Amino acid sequence: xxxxxxxxxxxxxxxxxxxxxxxxxxxxxxxxxxxxxxxxxxxxxxxxxxxxxxxxxxxxxxxxxxxxxxxxxxxxxxxxxxxxxxxxxxxxxxxxxxxxxxxxxxxxxxxxxxxxxxxxxxxxxxxxxxxxxxxxxxxxxxxxxxxxxxxxxxxxxxxxxxxxxxxxxxxxxxxxxxxxxxxxxxxxxxxxxxxxxxxxxxxxxxxxxxxxxxxxxxxxxxxxxxxxxxxxxxxxxxxxxxxxxxxxxxxxxxxxxxxxxxxxxxxxxxxxxxxxxxxxxxxxxxxxxxxxxxxxxxxxxxxxxxxxxxxxxxxxxxxxxxxxxxxxxxxxxxxxxxxxxxxxxxxxxxxxxxxxxxxxxxxxxxxxxxxxxxxxxxxxxxxxxxxxxxxxxxxxxxxxxxxxxxxxxxxxxxxxxxxxxxxxxxxxxxxxxxxxxxxxxxxxxxxxxxxxxxxxxxxxxxxxxxxxxxxxxxxxxxxxxxxxxxxxxxxxxxxxxxxxxxxxxxxxxxxxxxxxxxxxxxxxxxxxxxxxxxxxxxxxxxxxxxxxxxxxxxxxxxxxxxxxxxxxxxxxxxxxxxxxxxxxxxxxxxxxxxxxxxxxxxxxxxxxxxxxxxxxxxxxxxxxxxxxxxxxxxxxxxxxxxxxxxxxxxxxxxxxxxxxxxxxxxxxxxxxxxxxxxxxxxxxxxxxxxxxxxxxxxxxxxxxxxxxxxxxxxxxxxxxxxxxxxxx
Amino acid sequence: xxxxxxxxxxxxxxxxxxxxxxxxxxxxxxxxxxxxxxxxxxxxxxxxxxxxxxxxxxxxxxxxxxxxxxxxxxxxxxxxxxxxxxxxxxxxxxxxxxxxxxxxxxxxxxxxxxxxxxxxxxxxxxxxxxxxxxxxxxxxxxxxxxxxxxxxxxxxxxxxxxxxxxxxxxxxxxxxxxxxxxxxxxxxxxxxxxxxxxxxxxxxxxxxxxxxxxxxxxxxxxxxxxxxxxxxx
Numbered sequence: 031x032x033x034x035x036x037x038x039x040x041x042x043x044x045x046x047x048x049x050x051x052x053x054x055x056x057x058x059x060x061x062x063x064x065x066x067x068x069x070x071x072x073x074x075x076x077x078x079x080x081x082x083x084x085x086x087x088x089x090x091x092x093x094x095x096x097x098x099x100x101x102x103x104x105x106x107x108x109x110x111x112x113x114x115x116x117x118x119x120x121x122x123x124x125x126x127x128x129x130x131x132x133x134x135x136x137x138x139x140x141x142x143x144x145x146x147x148x149x150x151x152x153x154x155x156x157x158x159x160x161x162x163x164x165x166x167x168x169x170x171x172x173x174x175x176x177x178x179x180x181x182x183x184x185x186x187x188x189x190x191x192x193x194x195x196x197x198x199x200x201x202x203x204x205x206x207x208x209x210x211x212x213x214x215x216x217x218x219x220x221x222x223x224x225x226x227x228x229x230x231x232x233x234x235x236x237x238x239x240x241x242x243x244x245x246x247x248x249x250x251x252x253x254x255x256x257x258x259x260x261x262x263x264x265x266x267x268x269x270x271x272x273x274x275x276x277x278x279x280x281x282x283x284x285x286x287x288x289x290x291x292x293x294x295x296x297x298x299x300x301x302x303x304x305x306x307x308x309x310x311x312x313x314x315x316x317x318x319x320x321x322x323x324x325x326x327x328x329x330x331x332x333x334x335x336x337x338x339x340x341x342x343x344x345x346x347x348x349x350x351x352x353x354x355x356x357x358x359x360x361x362x363x364x365x366x367x368x369x370x371x372x373x374x375x376x377x378x379x380x381x382x383x384x385x386x387x388x389x390x391x392x393x394x395x396x397x398x399x400x401x402x403x404x405x406x407x408x409x410x411x412x413x414x415x416x417x418x419x420x421x422x423x424x425x426x427x428x429x430x431x432x433x434x435x436x437x438x439x440x441x442x443x444x445x446x447x448x449x450x451x452x453x454x455x456x457x458x459x460x461x462x463x464x465x466x467x468x469x470x471x472x473x474x475x476x477x478x479x480x481x482x483x484x485x486x487x488x489x490x491x492x493x494x495x496x497x498x499x500x501x502x503x504x505x506x507x508x509x510x511x512x513x514x515x516x517x518x519x520x521x522x523x524x525x526x527x528x529x530x531x532x533x534x535x536x537x538x539x540x541x542x543x544x545x546x547x548x549x550x551x552x553x554x555x556x557x558x559x560x561x562x563x564x565x566x567x568x569x570x571x572x573x574x575x576x577x578x579x580x581x582x583x584x585x586x587x588x589x590x591x592x593x594x595x596x597x598x599x600x601x602x603x604x605x606x607x608x609x610x611x612x613x614x615x616x617x618x619x620x621x622x623x624x625x626x627x628x629x630x631x632x633x634x635x636x637x638x639x640x641x642x643x644x645x646x647x648x649x650x651x652x653x654x655x656x657x658x659x660x661x662x663x664x665x666x667x668x669x670x671x672x673x674x675x676x677x678x679x680x681x682x683x684x685x686x687x688x689x690x691x692x693x694x695x696x697x698x699x700x701x702x703x704x705x706x707x708x709x710x711x712x713x714x715x716x717x718x719x720x721x722x723x724x725x726x727x728x729x730x731x732x733x734x735x736x737x738x739x740x741x742x743x744x745x746x747x748x749x750x751x752x753x754x755x756x757x758x
Numbered sequence: 759x760x761x762x763x764x765x766x767x768x769x770x771x772x773x774x775x776x777x778x779x780x781x782x783x784x785x786x787x788x789x790x791x792x793x794x795x796x797x798x799x800x801x802x803x804x805x806x807x808x809x810x811x812x813x814x815x816x817x818x819x820x821x822x823x824x825x826x827x828x829x830x831x832x833x834x835x836x837x838x839x840x841x842x843x844x845x846x847x848x849x850x851x852x853x854x855x856x857x858x859x860x861x862x863x864x865x866x867x868x869x870x871x872x873x874x875x876x877x878x879x880x881x882x883x884x885x886x887x888x889x890x891x892x893x894x895x896x897x898x899x900x901x902x903x904x905x906x907x908x909x910x911x912x913x914x915x916x917x918x919x920x921x922x923x924x925x926x927x928x929x930x931x932x933x934x935x936x937x938x939x940x941x942x943x944x945x946x947x948x949x950x951x952x953x954x955x956x957x958x959x960x961x962x963x964x965x966x967x968x969x970x971x972x973x974x975x976x977x978x979x980x981x982x983x984x985x986x987x988x989x990x991x
Contacts, residue, residue: 180872184903185813187770271768271816361795363767450874450903452968453811455774458975469973584973 034065042069048400055394063332063380063388068395070298070336071305074560077399080526081558084539092552094515101222102143102294104554105215106516108580112470113217114477115149118157118210118520118576120559124265125207129174134182134268136209138340141186142294145277146343148221148284149213152454153468154183156193156209157481157520157574161202163437163755168197171205173756178268179209180448185270186277189457190449191466194481197437200489203564208520208557210576212479214470219284223293223303225311225346228374230290232304232315233352234367235359236276236342239300240325242266243338272341272364279362280343286358288351295342301335303344304370305378309396314377317370319387331380331387346372406532409492415624417607417689420615426687427736429618430662433692435747436617437755439659444752462671463590464509464655467581476581478512484658485570487626490611492534496541496573497629501696502657503577504549508638509655509699511587511645512579514549519556519575524568526560534571535560541629542573548631551577588645588653588701592672595727597651598706599676601661602713602720603637603698607689613659614692627694634697640716641699649708656698662691662733664700665724666744669731675741677732678724687735702726759783759991761791761806764834766825766853771811771967775847778967779808782983787991799829805990806843807834809850811903811965821864821906822852831857843887843990844959848904851951851961860954860961861919862911867904868944874903876976877942879927879950879964880934886957887989889926891981897934898927898978900964902942902950907963909945909952916946926951926960 039049042065052060052068060068070076078085090098096113097105103117121136133156141151156179161168183190188211243266283289291311293303300322308315319331325339347355352368359366373379380388423429433439446461458476459467465480482502488495500517507514519542524531546552562569581587609615610624644650652672654664669676681690703709706722713720730738761779765772776791783789791808794801814825825831831853838844838859846854854860867873876899881892892898911919919925927950931940936948943963951962966979 177871184872184874184905185768185770185816187812269816271813271818274768274770274813274816447875448872450872452874452901452903452965452974453770453774455771455777455968455971455974458973460975474973 034059034062039065042066043073044069048072051398055391055398061388063335064390066332066336067301067390070301071395072399075297076302078558079400080402080404080560081535082401083403084536087539088543088553089546090552090554092516092550095552095554096217098554099556102146104516104518105147105220106554107217111217113215113220114212114578115144115147115215116210116212116518116576116578117143117555118208118518118574119143119557120520120522121207121209122205122522122559122562125175126205128265129171130178130181131265131267133175133178133207135266135340136207137179137182138268138270138273139296140209140211141188141273142296144211144213145280146221146292146294147215148219149215150281151188151211151213152456153212153466153479154188154190154209155466155479155481155576156207157483158193158195159201159206159485159572160197161205162199163197165202169756175207176445176448182268182270184450186274187453189451189453191451191457191468192461192479192481195442195445196485198485198570200570203567204562204569206522206569206572208574210481210518212477212578221284221289221292223291223307223310225291225307225313225372227290228313228372230349230372231347231352231368232317232370232372233345233347233355234322234342234369235345235364237269237272237339238323238325238365239334239337240339241329241333241337244333244336266338266340268340275362275364276341276343279359279364283355283358286354288347288355290346290348292343292345295344297338299336299338305392307344307346308378308392314373314375314392315370316373316379319380319382321367321369323365323367331382404526404532405529406536407529408533409537412490412623412625415610417609417686417693420609420619422686422688423618426691426733427739430666431739431743431747433613433617433659433663434666434744435751437751438613439663440751441749443749444756458584459510459589464506465512467510467587469584474584476584478507478510478579478581480506481574481576482506483572483574485572486611488538488571488573490626492537492571493541494626494629495571496538497545497631498626498696499573499575500542500545500549500551501629501631501634503575504551504634505638505655507577507579508642509588509653511642512581513642514551514577514579516552516554517546517575517577519553519573521556522559522562522569522572522574524563531568538571538573545631549635586646586648588650590654590668590671591652592668592674592676592702592726593651595674597702597704597726598722599724599726600701600703600706600709600720601698601723602641602701602718604633604695604719605690605693605698606695607685607693608695609689609693612692612694614688627696629696636716637697637699637718640713640718641701644701644709644712650701650703652702654700656700658694660692660694666731668700669741670745670748673741674726675728675730676724676726677728678734680734681723691733759789759987760804761808762794762801762804763791763808763810764794764796764830766796766814766828768814768816769810769812771847771965775808775810775967778970778983781970782980782987786984786987794830796828796830799833801833806845806986807837809846809853811848811850814849814853820856822849822856825853826856835859838959841958845888846961847965848963851963852906854959854961859959860952861915862909864906865908865910866906867908872905873942874901876901877964878930878932878940880930882925882928883923886953888960888982888986890989891985895934897930897932899969899976900966900979901968902964904963907943907945909949911946919952922955924953924955925949926953927962
């Protein structure tokens with residue numbers, strides 16, 4: 031082993047004081063292998079050293095929570111002896127360097143986090159942020175990421191049912207690829223990574239170990255600079271076929287009593303998986319690295335321990351169950367090797383052909399992981415803009431057409447038609463609605479799933495933006511008739527060593543925590559992605575929220591499509607015409623200023639509970655939440671989905687029409703009903719503002735102050751942008 | 759009535775088609791489809807063999823090429839030659855062409871991208887064991903989900919299919935007309951599915967098992983399974 035020099039320490043991303051702590055723990059200088067292990071275990075990606083103190087402030091408990099953060103994924107009780115297991119995770123840096131494989135392996139990684147716990151994955155979603163469409167890289171990144179997500183998810187046979195996409199120059203040098211998987215398990219068959227039983231065999235299964243992805247976790251914990259493309263060899267390559275076999279083999283073995291603990295090899299591969307299992311069980315491990323199945327000859331212990339080759343799992347078996355387990359994995363043509371055993375020494379001892387090549391104490395390494403209370407400064411607050419200060423457009427109808435055809439609001443069909451969103455034959459609510467609806471197999475119940483974040487709100491006011499992201503996820507689940515249960519969060523930010531970025535992080539966390547508490551919507555899993563910067567420019571703060579809700583009866587749900595002519599269209603919730611930080615302001619008025627809309631969480635809950643009740647009682651025929659683009663965009667989307675027009679009357683009150691049509695006030699829904707009376711009466715009793723604003727019918731949309739716009743004009747704008755942009 | 763669904767490594771619609779078969783079997787007198795692992799070359803006698811969709815062997819070579827050489831396929835071919843009906847859906851269709859049980863080949867989609875969406879297909883003949891519950895000329899709404907669904911054969915081969923009444927389904931508009939706009943993948947003559955000469959083997963790219971349940975938004979796929987169960991019971 032070569033000698034560890036200060037240059038090598040720096041190359042491993044370890045700070046001087048961190049290296050001093052290593053010397054104290056070991057009582058000697060580490061060798062290169064040991065240094066590599068410390069560096070990945072203490073990387074931001076694995077240790078959460080900048081974020082941990084704040085993550086602890088999030089609400090993580092609730093009636094439905096079985097396992098909160100700390101496991102591979104969050105686990106919630108969904109009744110009938112079943113649990114939903116889910117998590118979202120970022121693969122931002124690899125996807126920027128190599129969009130197809132970066133995105134594909136992001137999907138593979140999050141799938142493993144979920145089936146590791148015993149769940150069959152039933153749905154994938156993805157939240158994507160790209161740079162300015164005019165930026166020379168954006169088109170290729172969009173095409174590559176979408177193809178990579180599809181290439182992996184389609185092959186493993188898990189439907190990709192939803193997600194979101196934004197374009198903003200703030201992501202020009204650092205796109206975001208956040209992938210979410212939801213699985214379903216029996217509550218009495220949930221597996222964790224906590225090892226027990228010294229002497230129990232440690233088994234390696236799945237793909238062979240190669241030299242790919244070495245130091246991926248460290249890469250994900252550093253800023254980008256020019257020339258980062260040279261890091262391409264550290265991007266892993268995905269093999270969805272092997273993943274499919276691994277899912278089936280693991281689920282088959284999980285039907286037996288052979289498994290003590292199981293952990294996927296994700297970031298930092300064999301190092302973090304073996305560490306995690308031993309650390310949680312308060313035990314030690316001995317690994318014989320010569321037993322590790324390798325793709326290439328001559329791989330060093332350093333490479334084996336730090337490789338991020340995909341589709342690999344580590345399992346602690348009960349004594350004498352090796353034969354049973356081996357037969358299952360051999361049936362599926364997967365590698366299976368006993369590579370070590372648990373010990374009671376509390377140390378990780380690594381050997382190669384009988385010779386010790388690394389020896390580290392586990393608890394001190396885990397416990398001494400750095401934890402920083404980084405300085406932060408609150409984001410400067412932006413003034414509220416009064417709607418009257420914002421000029422109306424030359425033509426309200428044209429403004430709607432422009433918005434519907436803008437990159438952030440146009441149809442995402444070009445994307446989701448490249449994803450198999452129907453495999454497993456349980457997709458009851460396909461992409462394009464407020465939330466995906468996935469039937470719980472062999473039942474009349476379903477999960478509703480969504481991902482949400484409005485980065486421009488988070489940039490304008492992190493706390494309000496964080497709360498809004500949670501509120502919108504809650505609202506989208508409610509809009510299909512689901513009871514929102516819990517969330518996973520994927521917190522994407524810039525360099526936490528800069529106080530203004532840390533301020534964005536702290537603000538968003540406060541907003542998320544507040545919203546989760548009020549809406550009884552706990553955080554059960556999550557991922558933090560920091561250092562999303564290129565050449566000193568941080569991304570807009572992007573705390574993506576993945577929400578899961580439960581539908582008790584598939585017969586009592588709602589979709590956004592207008593169903594029949596002559597039905598009343600009702601606006602539920604309070605409308606003030608808030609245009610600050612709105613898409614109208616950005617796309618039509620060309621301004622990026624103003625405070626985002628206030629988030630009144632008590633009102634959100636009151637309005638949502640009313641709307642969910644109406645859907646469950648089947649008192650409404652369609653429902654859509656109001657968000658980006660406001661009322662006019664929502665009406666247009668409902669009309670396009672149903673192939674049926676609408677006419678809206680002149681609103682009461684003194685709001686300027688453009689503020690009424692395009693304002694982005696929160697806690698609002700549009701519903702249709704055969705007659706308005708039932709809805710208005712229910713709203714009155716609930717103390718919720720509701721008003722009948724128009725009627726469905728015809729083949730065009732007639733808004734107050736506009737001529738009728740044909741659905742075909744709206745559809746051409748809405749469906750046209752992305753195919754034209756991508757060139758097909 | 760007994761049915762076998764062959765499971766290759768990488769099959770991922772095996773459960774879906776099993777559910778659709780079971781639904782029709784339960785409605786038509788009972789029985790339970792059997793899942794047959796591809797290494798089980800010797801599986802029990804059945805009245806119907808189904809090759810499901812998915813990505814057998816990852817489709818890392820040509821789609822279906824590896825699975826066509828799987829141990830079980832020798833037996834499938836032997837039984838097909840004796841007249842046991844064989845249904846191949848999507849990857850199953852690709853495997854049938856690679857195995858030589860159906861003519862032609864499924865090439866990369868003309869648009870070069872994977873496509874998952876509902877399409878309309880026209881039933882070209884109701885006079886088969888697979889299509890007896892449909893009317894000739896009937897338009898169905900059925901989803902496709904594939905990257906390699908662009909059916910290709912030489913002119914003589916296409917003429918033989920036409921002359922022999924071997925074209926099972928064609929992509930069409932919702933009024934049944936065969937326009938090029940309705941062709942989602944560039945298939946020759948809008949072909950979505952074909953029979954062998956004896957009409958006992960059907961390969962089709964659309965997934966009837968995905969719209970055989972009203973909860974999923976449509977039931978146009980169900981008569982295919984109902985008809986098979988009825989005819990083979």
